[in-house]
Amino acid sequence: MSDTNEPLVRFVDVQKSYDGVTLVVKKFNLDMQKGEFLTMLGPSGSGKTTCLMMLAGFEPATHGEIFLQGQPINNVPPHKRGIGMVFQNYALFPHMTVAENLAFPLQVRNMSKSDTEDRVNKALDMVQLGEFGGRRPAQLSGGQQQRVAVARALVFDPDVVLMDEPLGALDKNLREQMQYEIKHIHENLGITVLYVTHDQSEALTMSNRIAVFDDGVVQQLAPPSTLYEKPENAFVAQFIGENNVLSGNVISIDGDSCHVDVGNNRSVHALKVNVNNVGDTSTLSIRPERVVLNPGSEYNNVFEGKVEELIYLGDHIRTRMVVCDDSDFIVKVPNSGELGQLREGDTVKVGWKMEDCRALD
Amino acid sequence: MSDAPLVTVDGTPLKVSLGRAKRKAKIRALLLVAPLFLFILLTFFIPIMSMLLRSVDNENVAYTLPNTADLLAEWDVDSGDLPDEAVFAALAADFKAATVSKEDDINATKVGTRFNYEKSGFRSMFRKTNKIFEKGGVEPPYKEAFIKINKRWGDADYWRVMQREMRGKTDSYYLAAVDSGYTDDGERAMNKPGKRIYLKLYGRTLGISLLITCICLLLAYPVAYLLSILKSRTSNLLMILVLLPFWTSLLVRTSAWIALLQKEGVINSVLVSIGVIDDANRLLMIHNATGTIIAMVHVLLPFMILPLYSVMKTIPPSYMRAARSLGATPFTAFTKVYMPNTVPGIGAGAILVFILAIGYYITPALVGGQSGTLISNEIARHLETSLNWGLAAALGALLLVAVFALYLVYDKIVGIDNMKLG
Structure with a gap:
């Protein structure tokens, strides 16, 4: 590569329509660096899988260019792109053994028999399935099939590995275990991964960066912590993690902060994120764990809350309250051992800091 | 524990x-x-x-001629002499008994017909003798009397056949079914080359069935593939078209082929009128093997499409995509990944079409002519026209054996568990 900063994968103004009436992907731009683990996260139908399929070459882009290592690949057929792919149902070939499945990409590249064997064995060891080479995929458990699928997508050293909801069919425990395994493989081999999921915790666990999709548009592209701490709009705030929402009108703007009237002359002091003018409507986003009961004087926002429902969750008590007319206001009260402090129907003071309350569109 | x-x-x-x-x-x-x-x-x-059982059954011979059967068993065939007077006396008694018997199975003329399959001349010999006995019979000495009625009674070769076929079970139908029989010396041997028909017919039946199966596979595979990838609304509509032939009578469909393919038919007329062939050289597409193949492929095609479709429907498109993303060209992906996964459908379709074709009767009977008739037509002829049910049964049994043998071969090569009918 001549330019070390050149992105490995590049989408430029990519649009996609299946029916010529609606756009499934509206102006998608993305630069992906070598070695990155990037996740496209979004609800189903948001266009994330379509983007993946366009990169893999199974769907043509309606408009725009896709570059791989600086080369436009719109007219390159899938088998010449050198992109590994892990499918949701694994797509292991049922008529071949595990070893034959892994050898397939090497055989179609006319690799010598001994090299093929070496690579297959190495790949099997990498996913801890050394003894399973002679089995058929149907004789493996879901997790093992998943590992074979990952190994097969990696065995021919592709430039990029695409994963399309690969853990969707596994149960919760196995899914979490596989998340770590894939993350470790990524770290150990330094491969570039483009991952698609609708599971936010999966995205947060594994990714360097996450692109949150909705309605064919990337709402925010940022590292996991930024997405959670500093969502740029109401959709991202809602989609990533739990979120309390208050809505109102901006009454004053003061540098980085602003005051928002949430009704009944209650003014909330909030961080100005994307409100511009006094009088705009705004959605305030406050994370449940940033709200405290009986706040001290350092808290700028203090309001009355009426306890509606208490749910015991072990490490914390999830408390649903009515705060500023919002009856779905959730507060996570840490379980400090003093159970029974709160009763349904109690009225308590709740408070949060200005920095933890973001005024969004 | x-x-x-x-x-x-x-x-x-x-x-x-x-x-x-x-x-x-x-x-x-x-x-x-x-x-x-x-x-x-x-x-x-x-x-x-x-x-x-009819293919080996010979009971009504011994049933009609019980006394003769007993005595004739002791006669030494190779002595060159005729059986002695006692045998002829027994024969006379049997004929006499047969003429007065009310039982269906006791019928000397039928026995004559039965013997006639082995050696011609028996039929007239028995009919004539039976007539004499119906009019009152003959007086001793019986040997001379019988030879007077028909001189074949004095021919040891006829007696040899009678002695052999007096037994309750016979292999002569099976021998006839494989173009063999007994020589005058009582040896089993192949018929003279000009008189061999059934082996050739079996060969033709297998050959044409195999060809029909191959053509069906070639035609059905792309159609089934298309059906399996289309949206269900379109594919259901096309599936109705595939099944449409089942809604029409087989006779109507076959007659339609006659109208299309015959010498003065639609296809020939069109070809002549656009000048592809000239009027004197109209194509012969019906009443021969070509006609049988065309019409039977049409009739049997759905039996290939349906199992193929049901298998292809279950192959996720991600297999092909995975193969492509792993670096396989479309052709390699198809031959190495898609096709092996359709083998159960190919197996099921092929075995269905082949077994149906091998026993097919009505279409070859209507459009087969001389070169396009199959073994089943010969079986039908023996059942309906020549009334040689024993031979028909033997031919059918051999066909059944052939099918079983092929089934075993198929099981060995493809594996019967690998078959998927729907």
Whole structure:
């Protein structure tokens, strides 16, 4: 590569329509660096899988260019792109053994028999399935099939590995275990991964960066912590993690902060994120764990809350309250051992800091 | 853990208890299949078995001529002499008894017909003799009397055949079915080359069936593939078109092919009018093997499409995509990944079409002409026209054996578990 900063994968103004009436992907731009683990996260139908399929070459882009290592690949057929792919149902070939499945990409590249064997064995060891080479995929458990699928997508050293909801069919425990395994493989081999999921915790666990999709548009592209701490709009705030929402009108703007009237002359002091003018409507986003009961004087926002429902969750008590007319206001009260402090129907003071309350569109 | 058998809480052995619990389900399963099982047994299995028995059955010869059969067994064929007077006397007694018998199975003319399959001349010999006995019979000495009625009674070769076929079971139908028979010396041998028909017919039947199966596979594969990838609304519509032939009578469809393919038919006329062929050289596409193949491919095509479709429908498109993303060209992806996964459908379709083709009767009978008739037509001819049911049964039994043999070969090569009919 001549330019070390050149992105490995590049989408430029990519649009996609299946029916010529609606756009499934509206102006998608993305630069992906070598070695990155990037996740496209979004609800189903948001266009994330379509983007993946366009990169893999199974769907043509309606408009725009896709570059791989600086080369436009719109007219390159899938088998010449050198992109590994892990499918949701694994797509292991049922008529071949595990070893034959892994050898397939090497055989179609006319690799010598001994090299093929070496690579297959190495790949099997990498996913801890050394003894399973002679089995058929149907004789493996879901997790093992998943590992074979990952190994097969990696065995021919592709430039990029695409994963399309690969853990969707596994149960919760196995899914979490596989998340770590894939993350470790990524770290150990330094491969570039483009991952698609609708599971936010999966995205947060594994990714360097996450692109949150909705309605064919990337709402925010940022590292996991930024997405959670500093969502740029109401959709991202809602989609990533739990979120309390208050809505109102901006009454004053003061540098980085602003005051928002949430009704009944209650003014909330909030961080100005994307409100511009006094009088705009705004959605305030406050994370449940940033709200405290009986706040001290350092808290700028203090309001009355009426306890509606208490749910015991072990490490914390999830408390649903009515705060500023919002009856779905959730507060996570840490379980400090003093159970029974709160009763349904109690009225308590709740408070949060200005920095933890973001005024969004 | 001890090796003592497990018991339930009240002490019954677990196996007994489980057997009791399962018995009800077993009885219910039996009751569910019982009506169909009885139906098949009565209308299919028993008739076929009795038909197959006919291929070796010779009982009514010995039944009609019991006294002759007893005495003739002791006659030494190779002596060169005729049987002695006692045999002729027994024969006369048997003929006499046959003329007055009311039983259907006791009929000297029928026995003559039976012997006539082995050696021509028997039919007229027995009919003539029977007529004489109906008018009152003959006086001793019987040997001279019989030879007077028909001089073939004095020919030891005829007696040799009679002695052989007096036995209750015979292999002569099977020998005839493979173009063989007994020589005048009583040896089994192939017929003269000009008189061999059935082996050639078996060969032709297998060949044409195989060809039809291959053509069906070639035609059905792309159609089934298209059906499997289309949206269900379009594919359902196309599926109706595939099944449309089943809604029309087989006779109508075959007649339509006659109208299309005959010498003055639609296709020839069109080809002549656009000048592809000239009027004197119209193509012969019907009443020969070509006609049989074309019409039967059309009739049997759905039997290939349906199993192929049902298998292809279950192959996720991600297999092909995975193969492509792993670096396989579309052709390699198809041959190495897609096609091996359709083998169960190919197997099922091929075996269905082949077995249907090998026993097909009506289409070759209508459009087959001389070169396009199959073994089933010959079986039908023996059942309906020549009334040689024993030979028909033997030909059918051999066909059945051939099908079973092919089935075993198929099982060996493809594996019958690998077949998927739907």
